[in-house]
Amino acid sequence: MKFLEIGSFAALAGLALGQTPAGFEPAVEANLAVSFGSKAVEEPGTAFTKEETASIPTIGTAEPLEGTYILAVIDISVPAAFTPGNYEPRRNMLHALVSGFTSSAEANEEGIYVLENADPAGPAAYIGPSPPAETPPNPHNYVELLFEQTDAYKAPQVDYSGFNNRLGVDVAELIASLGLGEPVAANFFNVTGV
Numbered sequence: 001m002k003f004l005e006i007g008s009f010a011a012l013a014g015l016a017l018g019q020t021p022a023g024f025e026p027a028v029e030a031n032l033a034v035s036f037g038s039k040a041v042e043e044p045g046t047a048f049t050k051e052e053t054a055s056i057p058t059i060g061t062a063e064p065l066e067g068t069y070i071l072a073v074i075d076i077s078v079p080a081a082f083t084p085g086n087y088e089p090r091r092n093m094l095h096a097l098v099s100g101f102t103s104s105a106e107a108n109e110e111g112i113y114v115l116e117n118a119d120p121a122g123p124a125a126y127i128g129p130s131p132p133a134e135t136p137p138n139p140h141n142y143v144e145l146l147f148e149q150t151d152a153y154k155a156p157q158v159d160y161s162g163f164n165n166r167l168g169v170d171v172a173e174l175i176a177s178l179g180l181g182e183p184v185a186a187n188f189f190n191v192t193g194v
Contacts, residue, residue, distance in 0.1 A: 019044050019186040021141050024076060025172065028186035032146050033060040033112045041189045047139065048129075048189050056096065056126035059146065060112035061185055065103040068149040069115060070180065072097050074171060075129065077140035084135050094166040094174070095142065097124035097156070099149055115146075124160030131193035139190035145183040152179035 019028045021044075034041040034057045036048060059071060073096035079087035099122070101115040108114060120126065131140040156178060158165050 019188070020143055020145075021045070021076065021188055024141075024143060024188075026145075026175070026183055028145070028183045030183075030185040031062070032144055032185035032187040033062070033110075034058075034144055034187045034189065041187050044188050045141070046189050048191050050128065050130055050191055050193075053142075053189070053191060054128040056098070056120050057144070058114060059101070059144065060108075060114040061103065061146075062111065062113070064105065064107075064113045065115070065148075065184070067102075068099070069101040069103075069184070070097065070099045070147045070149045070153070070178075071101060071115075072143075072145045072147070072174070073126065074143050074145070074169065075131070075140050076143055077131070077138065078167065079132070079134070082132060087134055087138065091167070092169050092171060094124055094160065094169040095129065096126040097160060097174075098122065098126065099153075101146075101149075122160070123156045124166065127166070129191040131191055133193040137192050137194070139192045141188050141190050143188045144186060146185045147175075147178075147180040147183055150179075150181065152181075154179045 019031050036052050036057050075093045075095055078091050078093045080089050080091055098120045101117045104114045160166055
């Protein structure tokens, strides 16, 4: 699986960039390698199309991880209203909350330890980005957060199978309600509605 088309992951991991958008909390410095097919998030904020991001991404890290991990994918740019020219304020939408990821024992040819999951169904299965067309166009930022799934993890008390329970999710409350600690790695990409 190809994670980067230019340069190496090791070079990217050495950059002193934040892996989450400016102002987003929790801020994370450690890079989560993210790819959709053969296209990678080469740097935080890489642009993708809806079609490219229709399926759950492949994720990985520069070092092997012990234990089990949870991936959260959150659109932090959903309009509160869909009135042309007046889309503010923005709110969050949970696009995925998938538990049960474990690190591969060996790095792939790009030096990435791919996180594997035999059943990526939930507790909130991945929903691919589908931002609405906006005038002027506004890219939606999709943040990927990787958490260790420790003994403190509590299964969600919310049914995320429906759209309404995913819309307006408070990231800090979600992390606290699940008994998760700080994210171990993160990244983000964007998709613009057309």
